[in-house]
Amino acid sequence: MSNKEILLFDTKSRKLQPLVSSNGKNLRIYSCGPTVYRDAHVGNMRTFLLGDLITRLAKSLDHSVEFIQNITDVGHMSEDFVEDKMLAQAKAESKDPFEIARTYEKRFHADLKTLNINPADSYPKASECIDLMHDLIERLIKSNNAYVGSDECVYFDAQSFAGYGAISGNRLDSLKPGHRFEYTEDGAKRFHADWALWKAAVGRSEMIWDSPWGKGFPGWHIECSAMSLHYLDKFVDLHLGGIDLRFPHHENERAQSNAAINQDAVALWVHGEHLLFEGRKMAKSTGNVVLVSDLKAKHIDPLALRLCFLENRYRSQMDLSWDSLKAAHLLLQRWRQKVQSWKNDKEVDQAAVQRFIDEIVADLRQDLDTPRALQKLRGIEKSETISAANKYQIFIAADKVFGLDLDRQPYKNELPTQLAQLLEQRVQARTAGNFAESDRLRDLLAENKVVVRDSKEGQSWDWLI
RNA sequence: GGUCGGAUGGCCGAGAGGCGAGGCUCGGGACUGCAAAUCCCGCUACACGGGUUCAAAUCCCGUUCCGACCUCCA
Numbered sequence: 001m002s003n004k005e006i007l008l009f010d011t012k013s014r015k016l017q018p019l020v021s022s023n024g025k026n027l028r029i030y031s032c033g034p035t036v037y038r039d040a041h042v043g044n045m046r047t048f049l050l051g052d053l054i055t056r057l058a059k060s061l062d063h064s065v066e067f068i069q070n071i072t073d074v075g076h077m078s079e080d081f082v083e084d085k086m087l088a089q090a091k092a093e094s095k096d097p098f099e100i101a102r103t104y105e106k107r108f109h110a111d112l113k114t115l116n117i118n119p120a121d122s123y124p125k126a127s128e129c130i131d132l133m134h135d136l137i138e139r140l141i142k143s144n145n146a147y148v149g150s151d152e153c154v155y156f157d158a159q160s161f162a163g164y165g166a167i168s169g170n171r172l173d174s175l176k177p178g179h180r181f182e183y184t185e186d187g188a189k190r191f192h193a194d195w196a197l198w199k200a201a202v203g204r205s206e207m208i209w210d211s212p213w214g215k216g217f218p219g220w221h222i223e224c225s226a227m228s229l230h231y232l233d234k235f236v237d238l239h240l241g242g243i244d245l246r247f248p249h250h251e252n253e254r255a256q257s258n259a260a261i262n263q264d265a266v267a268l269w270v271h272g273e274h275l276l277f278e279g280r281k282m283a284k285s286t287g288n289v290v291l292v293s294d295l296k297a298k299h300i301d302p303l304a305l306r307l308c309f310l311e312n313r314y315r316s317q318m319d320l321s322w323d324s325l326k327a328a329h330l331l332l333q334r335w336r337q338k339v340q341s342w343k344n345d346k347e348v349d350q351a352a353v354q355r356f357i358d359e360i361v362a363d364l365r366q367d368l369d370t371p372r373a374l375q376k377l378r379g380i381e382k383s384e385t386i387s388a389a390n391k392y393q394i395f396i397a398a399d400k401v402f403g404l405d406l407d408r409q410p411y412k413n414e415l416p417t418q419l420a421q422l423l424e425q426r427v428q429a430r431t432a433g434n435f436a437e438s439d440r441l442r443d444l445l446a447e448n449k450v451v452v453r454d455s456k457e458g459q460s461w462d463w464l465i
Numbered sequence: 466g467g468u469c470g471g472a473u474g475g476c477c478g479a480g481a482g483g484c485g486a487g488g489c490u491c492g493g494g495a496c497u498g499c500a501a502a503u504c505c506c507g508c509u510a511c512a513c514g515g516g517u518u519c520a521a522a523u524c525c526c527g528u529u530c531c532g533a534c535c536u537c538c539a
């Protein structure tokens with residue numbers, strides 16, 4: 001294995017596979033993006049971090065990368081479009097559905113930025129790619145992979161695609177109709193596992209478009225096929241997404257794309273595992289949804305979340321908790337302090353530094369083994385034989401991929417004026433030797449989540465988390 | 466029912482056949498007006514039953530328990 005090769009676990013072959021550029025120029029990467037009908041929660045962020053880590057690593061190894069992530073701003077998430085999520089949210093907020101989409105899209109980008117997740121090269125929107133989807137559907141009808149049903153919807157003929165099920169391990173003959181949701185067989189589909197490529201508008205009046213098959217809106221899976229084939233020029237070296245998209249979304253996307261170009265459209269399928277919060281899957285119905293903004297409100301550095309993610313392998317389920325976030329926050333603060341203290345030392349041994357960096361990068365190239373790489377960093381931090389200057393160089397180099405802003409002063413939310421005044425009063429009380437008063441103020445500040453420390457240099461404070 | 470993962474000290478969590486990762490909490494000490502922070506010391510675990518091996522948390526077989534997914538979903 002060359003020292004620029006990145007190995008990733010491919011869901012379809014169930015093996016580690018090298019990430020290679022099929023056109024010899026750049027790595028073409030596609031990631032399923034958010035549906036912008038609500039704020040993305042930290043579980044979504046874990047999946048989006050996966051794309052960031054891979055692209056940062058690839059770029060640090062001098063690969064050229066083209067990274068596309070879609071924005072789903074068209075409501076087609078449900079078979080039953082009465083419950084469509086985009087339209088339901090628009091109704092709930094009494095707004096135009098596209099206004100909802102733009103609002104949450106903006107917040108999605110803001111959250112990425114907060115977590116140092118570098119932006120993709122482009123974010124095509126489903127609503128702006130309707131023509132691409134039409135072209136693709138027409139092509140699939142011509143090749144006999146799709147048909148117009150008696151209800152004017154266009155369906156993909158699942159049985160027409162021989163390799164169906166290769167990603168998820170599902171087989172068409174074992175897929176039972178109506179497994180989970182009430183499903184009424186109305187006879188419009190020829191086979192229960194066929195899925196809609198284009199849905200007729202019927203009673204819907206918003207978010208619909210003209211099409212060769214009448215007014216309607218795209219099916220759930222077609223946008224990713226259309227966009228990835230178009231924007232990445234008919235081949236994807238790496239396709240990313242959350243584990244739950246493995247089936248049916250990626251299975252169906254694969255059938256559509258491969259049928260359309262009559263060959264494999266994706267080399268590697270890589271899936272990020274789910275994030276649990278305090279033992280349970282993060283979901284609105286469970287009531288344990290955590291947003292990036294919730295971290296800031298608790299005075300936790302949002303990058304502590306990033307560090308928590310890095311401490312776990314991307315394809316293991318991980319259980320996040322306020323305790324683990326707090327621990328990561330404190331580690332981050334400690335590292336930033338140490339990095340600042342190492343900065344002034346100038347005794348760099350470039351060869352030694354490079355050896356450590358190579359070891360860390362080797363861990364990352366091995367299916368993004370971030371926990372192992374972080375363990376190396378902890379070892380380097382504690383080492384008594386590595387000079388401060390070398391430690392500084394190693395941490396800064398590692399941070400290019402980790403993205404933890406290690407060369408920065410510790411994170412701190414701003415202090416409200418009222419609390420700043422209490423701090424000032426405490427300094428005066430202490431100067432006057434009035435320890436009863438200074439202790440009272442310390443308790444008062446603690447009630448307001450501010451912890452006070454005294455040292456030879458004087459009083460300092462931090463948010464209690 | 467099917468598929469895929471897990472089970473490691475008070476808690477979280479990494480483990481690549483052979484030196485008990487690391488973090489958090491807790492206890493002791495130094496420091497401090499008292500604290501906090503920091504530093505030092507302490508707390509010796511791998512679900513169960515077999516097997517392979519000189520040597521098993523790690524490999525093999527079986528058992529129990531837990532989780533996720535199985536046509537909304539990152």
